Amino acid sequence: MNRLNVILLALSLLFSVGQVQARDSVRLGIQLEPPMLDPTMTAAAAAGEMTYGNLFEGLVIVDGNGQLRPRLATDWQLSDDGLTYRFTLRRGVRFHDSSSFDAQVARFSLNRIIAADSQNPQRQWFDKVASVEVEDNFTLLIHLHQPDVFLPFSLALPAAVMVHPDSVANNARHPVGTGPFRLVDWTPQRSVRLSRFDDYWGKAPALQHAEFVFMHTSVGTENVLAEGLVDGLLSVTRVTNRFMVRPDYRMSARKLESKMLLAINNAQPPFDDLRVRRALAHAIDRDALSTLYGPQFEPELIGSHFAPSHPAYVDLVDRYPYDPQRSIELLQMAGVPEELEVRLTIPPTDYGRYGGLMIADDLEAIGFRVELEQLDWKSWMEQVFEQRDYALTLIMHVEPMDLNIYARDDYYFNYDNEAFKAIWSQVLNARTEAELHQLLGEAQRQVTEDAVNVFLFMRPEQNFMHRNLRGMWEGSYIPSFVLEDLHWVDGD
Template sequence: MKLARLLATSLLVTALADAAVAKDTVTLGQVLEPPHLDPTAGAAAAIDEIVYANVFEGLTRIAADGSVQPQLATSWEVSPDGLAWTFHLKQGVTFHDGTGFDSTDVKFSLERALAEDSVNAQKGLFEPIAAVETPDPATVVIRLKRPTGLLPWNLAWGDAVIVAPESAETNRTRPVGTGPFQFTEWRQGDRLVLSRREGADVALAQVTFRFIADPAAATAALMAEDVDGYLNFPAPEALPQFEADPRFAVVIGTTEGETLLAINNRRQPLDDVRVRRAIGHAIDRQALIDGAMMGYGQPIGSHFSPSHPAYVDLTSRSAHDPELARRLLAEAGVGDLKLTIKLPPPSYARRSGEIIQAQLAEVGIQAELVPVEWAQWLEQVFANKDYDLTIVSHTEPLDIGIYARDDYYFNYRNPDFQALMARIEGTADEAERNTLYGQAQEMLAADAVNGFLFELPKQGVWNARLEGMWANAPIQATDLTGVRWAE
């Protein structure tokens, strides 16, 4: 009997010890697996969702409230003419491989992004930079071709994180940054593991990302507690089930994700604005939100987040009007139009595709749905522009400037829009800049560049004991630096 009591006590102590260990690890579900892990060399949001602020850091960062905060730079100032920005750097910082961080790493990273052979997906963010100077190891001076009031914001993107010359070429598979978590393991098709670096001031010792895209499988994994949460849960129809379960917190927030029926503006007959407008009028946004998103999401009429103070509601410009859509197609001389819609894996895209296919059919447009994997989408649609239509959510912050890029996959080229974006970049006054943003939204709506659908909601579901999870997503990130288990 005494031996049994001792054994029971031992097992209890072991169980309590195991529970204590479990409190500093977390397993999160993620819909998309990244194609690689270098945020400076890829457009996939799934890269930043794992490594932003966790593995890699920039001079600045975007915080949970959407504000720009210091990160590797402690402070900065701009010259009176707006052409020179001086950044003062943290000292004593090292990369995960032990190499030191200083101003030469900043110079290397920015010049690498600017290089002629750069593969940075947001190369345009760096175009205003004329030169990067390093007067001493703790100071960087960025000289500009023209005043760019948004420079601290631009440097807060994942595409602008600082990398080291010693490890830059292998960051795709073994990322080495200055962040509080370091890369441990990647079992492709299954999971990716990050571990707390020695001395890092974060509560979690280990983070595991499980790649589960299927909505039913995601629901089952959460219910079984095989994963502790999803920051972007792919099954909105299951949210009431989790809301009724006290084990979970369900938090519906906002994102920067403008969900589009993207249009190849250079492919006939989509190069005719009347055809693009017809597509816009064929879409019933509310029916789409109700059917594909279970009522979650806000309609948009241009490429801009409704949470931004410069947002203009332009949904009336492309209001659901099948008769007008048919008339516009007739005016354009288009009959029996057949198009393809390439659909990446996220459930919002696949489900929206089925509804939009039916809505287009009502106005005489036959749309074939072509499901593609994420790597295929990046190659065929984003890189090679081989598509008619596609559905995707652009989750980068304040990214309306992508429409000013001649080589962007929309194939939209408008010199007036490019000139307007140049004015915005050079405007330091926020109120004036917001007015110009409104004009930019108007221009995109008038040109019907894309079918503007809805702002992707952030549907978070996680263990109710987890603290510090972001309610909103001002940037595409799963920032775990402030996450901890409640005692």
């Protein structure tokens, strides 16, 4: 065999090995790295994006078609008075450390959410729960103070996944769940690696290995993709034409409810004045701001904290048209001095870096002097979300159906309105779909009239995946990257 044939044979074998490896593994780029991997303990969406449906599972799940489905529960029933849910739990489920799942574990998980000292970011979704009762090893009763139409949906949130009392203390760094994948390791600033859990109760995934690689900058992202080091990019919102024309990758839209806001601290002067908040709403050129994603994306504008895809959506986009002169008039009426310095805090995202500059220009055009404060993600969570130490911030709210946050006394907007709370109480007690939608419309109008925040647009999220990689759950409105159906297909 001559030297050329040897080289060709070696290349052929190398290619074949690469193809075999590719069939049971995947590397996916993700923008944000969470402060921890336990979605029951952090509001950082990235924790749930990697672990939901992969490492952790809840009693209920929103599947790849956007449908609410049983998961660790097989079914549930609601009592005639609307005050008790009865869940039948799945048998034969084990955690990654071989611990068993049963009704006692489910009760522990739910009691941990509703405890007075709970740190669960979605605890307010469960504030109507009075108690959790074990009827037998695989039957769980959830008793309510008052009817809650959203409880099954609440149980499908990443923050409501089931955890075991023996391993929960270490879930922040070493999560142990019941999902089809288990954690191999987490290398900070680099990646999270998973492998298939061989004792999984359900259908085994096609993939043996998966890795989420953290993409910290746009330049770094493009370099990694150009070098073929990842098989796809998740939640893409900014990609140059250089990659849009690549024949080996394809764009596919995600059905998420990611709402871009200029969030306002309603308790901090001068923003405790409705006229000032309305001035901000008129000051932002949303059409211009939406171009930050480039010509390939056309974000859908919103006028309230609600997704246009929902049947109860009310179009309030034109309530505060772009009108800088009207903004100036409102500020003068409120007695706001010219050149007042305001702090605009931005997270470490592309929309924060680019959008923050555009927002600052709009605010300075109506007389403010803007101080841009850039924070890493952990600092943003601590300073803005937890301590509420901010004036304005540009942020993406990715949780679905989260209009309920405006009824919370301790939420970082510092919005406290009894009229909205009364509406939301009626929402939770709705007994028909028509009544629910009508009340959700009233709730949208209330937060818009109060100009609680400047509601901007829906993030035009898409996945940029290798054309031979199929099965990502793109129809789920839960911010997650569920891998169980992901698989490789033969190329053309």
